[in-house]
Amino acid sequence: MSSTPFHLQGRDIWVIGGAGYLGQEVVKQLAQLGATVLCADLGQKAAEAQLGTQVTPITLDATDIPALEKFVSTQIAARSVPQGLVIMTYASTAKRFDDLTSADFDMANHGNLTATFTLARAVGNAMTARGTGSMVLFSSMYGSVSTDPRIYETPMNPNPVEYGVGKAGIQQMTRYLAVHYGPSGVRCNAISPGPFPNPNLQRDQPDFMDRLAQKVPLGRIGQSPEIAGAVSFLLSDASSFITGQNLAVDGGWTVW
Amino acid sequence: MKAFSLEGRAALVTGSSQGIGASIANGLAESGASIVRHGLQNDPSSDSYVACDLSSPSAPVALIEQAFVLQPALDILVCNAGSFFDTPFLEMTDDAWEKTVTLNLRATFFIAQAFARKRVTLGGGGSIVIVSSTNGFQAEADSVAYDTSKGGLVMMTRSLAVSLAPHGIRVNGIAPGLIRTPLTQAWMEPRAHDLLKHYESKILLGKVGRPQDCAGAVAFLCSDAASYITGEIITIDGGLTTSQIGRL
Numbered sequence: 001m002s003s004t005p006f007h008l009q010g011r012d013i014w015v016i017g018g019a020g021y022l023g024q025e026v027v028k029q030l031a032q033l034g035a036t037v038l039c040a041d042l043g044q045k046a047a048e049a050q051l052g053t054q055v056t057p058i059t060l061d062a063t064d065i066p067a068l069e070k071f072v073s074t075q076i077a078a079r080s081v082p083q084g085l086v087i088m089t090y091a092s093t094a095k096r097f098d099d100l101t102s103a104d105f106d107m108a109n110h111g112n113l114t115a116t117f118t119l120a121r122a123v124g125n126a127m128t129a130r131g132t133g134s135m136v137l138f139s140s141m142y143g144s145v146s147t148d149p150r151i152y153e154t155p156m157n158p159n160p161v162e163y164g165v166g167k168a169g170i171q172q173m174t175r176y177l178a179v180h181y182g183p184s185g186v187r188c189n190a191i192s193p194g195p196f197p198n199p200n201l202q203r204d205q206p207d208f209m210d211r212l213a214q215k216v217p218l219g220r221i222g223q224s225p226e227i228a229g230a231v232s233f234l235l236s237d238a239s240s241f242i243t244g245q246n247l248a249v250d251g252g253w254t255v256w
Numbered sequence: 257m258k259a260f261s262l263e264g265r266a267a268l269v270t271g272s273s274q275g276i277g278a279s280i281a282n283g284l285a286e287s288g289a290s291i292v293r294h295g296l297q298n299d300p301s302s303d304s305y306v307a308c309d310l311s312s313p314s315a316p317v318a319l320i321e322q323a324f325v326l327q328p329a330l331d332i333l334v335c336n337a338g339s340f341f342d343t344p345f346l347e348m349t350d351d352a353w354e355k356t357v358t359l360n361l362r363a364t365f366f367i368a369q370a371f372a373r374k375r376v377t378l379g380g381g382g383s384i385v386i387v388s389s390t391n392g393f394q395a396e397a398d399s400v401a402y403d404t405s406k407g408g409l410v411m412m413t414r415s416l417a418v419s420l421a422p423h424g425i426r427v428n429g430i431a432p433g434l435i436r437t438p439l440t441q442a443w444m445e446p447r448a449h450d451l452l453k454h455y456e457s458k459i460l461l462g463k464v465g466r467p468q469d470c471a472g473a474v475a476f477l478c479s480d481a482a483s484y485i486t487g488e489i490i491t492i493d494g495g496l497t498t499s500q501i502g503r504l
Binding site: 004005006029175178179182183185187194217218219222223225226227228229230232233236237238239240241242243244245247248249250251252254255256 | 259260283286287414417418421422426460461462465466469470471472473475476479480481482483484485486487488490491492493494495497498499
């Protein structure tokens with residue numbers, strides 16, 4: 001694979017929120033393409049995921065800003081500045097629209113935006129000093145279009161407002177970071193996944209899966225391995241002239 | 257890494273005798289695809305090459321027929337052929353407008369249709385990539401016909417994605433920004449000598465793109481690594497359109 005522009009041989013890539021349903025697939029593919037990976041997630045999630053010898057699991061609560069800042073400086077001292085950074089963490093509540101308090105909304109914005117900004121700036125500044133690097137932030141189709149409440153049947157709660165608001169913010173953060181860091185050779189792009197419901201939801205809500213699939217031109221929900229290619233592409237030299245972009249991996253959800 | 261491989265696939269790249277098209281064809285070949293190239297003039301050095309002027313009404317369908325003769329399992333189409341015929345808007349002629357929409361829009365539409373018809377008779381599946389431009393969504397002075405045609409290709413990409421999804425054909429696009437090609441060289445030369453400097457100052461990554469900068473995105477979009485991506489346009493512009501290009 002090292003003969004193709006998609007290889008990641010010799011790269012160190014940090015994946016924050018890398019032990020989740022989509023994160024694990026990303027981490028696995030990055031390792032297959034030759035990267036060493038630092039996989040950070042809450043509690044013991046990263047260690048329990050057992051993602052292989054190229055992957056170093058570590059505990060991180062990205063919403064804890066002092067811990068986040070210490071994490072970046074400690075890991076740079078230990079591993080050096082990474083060639084790639086992938087931020088897959090997010091925050092939201094399971095609350096209904098009318099039950100959401102302003103404190104809940106602040107908390108979600110903190111997790112989605114403040115934590116992402118703090119992390120991206122700390123790592124981005126370090127990448128700048130070296131003059132190269134690629135960051136991939138995770139937005140969502142719900143950062144571009146609204147949830148359709150009609151596909152959620154009682155007692156399901158529609159995808160909540162604070163989630164999409166945060167994901168829309170990620171799209172603009174991506175453009176800002178791209179402009180800020182571009183002259184230093186550091187690229188920043190976003191990925192907007194479409195419907196990738198987790199296995200429990202797939203099992204428990206088969207009718208909902210059909211309603212989701214109906215909204216996708218490709219006629220089906222996404223399978224978790226299908227998210228990884230876009231991340232690898234944006235981290236690799238195959239995308240060396242691409243920055244400030246938001247790439248939808250959504251089966252066409254946002255096209256119609 | 258199997259997900260990015262194009263082994264066993266076959267691709268037609270229109271307008272691939274030079275510039276971006278040639279680099280795309282090389283990139284697809286590097287990923288393992290068999291290639292049918294196309295250009296205006298004959299290329300005696302290649303036995304997998306079709307020469308024709310896509311402005312002629314029957315050429316799009318004839319090109320696809322010949323491409324399937326050369327590669328019966330053709331399953332990738334890259335619609336790259338296009339050109340620039342604009343003059344300052346107040347001087348634009350019927351002829352320049354017609355040439356633009358005939359080559360950039362009409363030919364692309366009917367090449368895609370002929371390819372898709374053929375793929376459907378073969379059971380569906382496959383991948384189309386349409387080469388539009390950052391001019392498809394960010395305006396430039398005295399480039400009205402070109403900008404309009406490229407804007408049309410942006411929506412053609414999305415609309416084809418929706419129309420062909422039931423047949424398992426994914427349709428995506430790339431939108432190159434300023435890339436150094438024979439076409440952009442010819443565009444820059446008669447214009448203000450500081451035009452290039454102006455653009456370079458707006459490109460965040462600090463350099464005009466190279467044709468090969470477009471190859472990776474196309475190879476990715478055609479591969480199984482992009483199996484859940486359709487209707488997307490990947491902008492390849494070093495950040496040019498992330499903020500404003502602005503006045504010269």
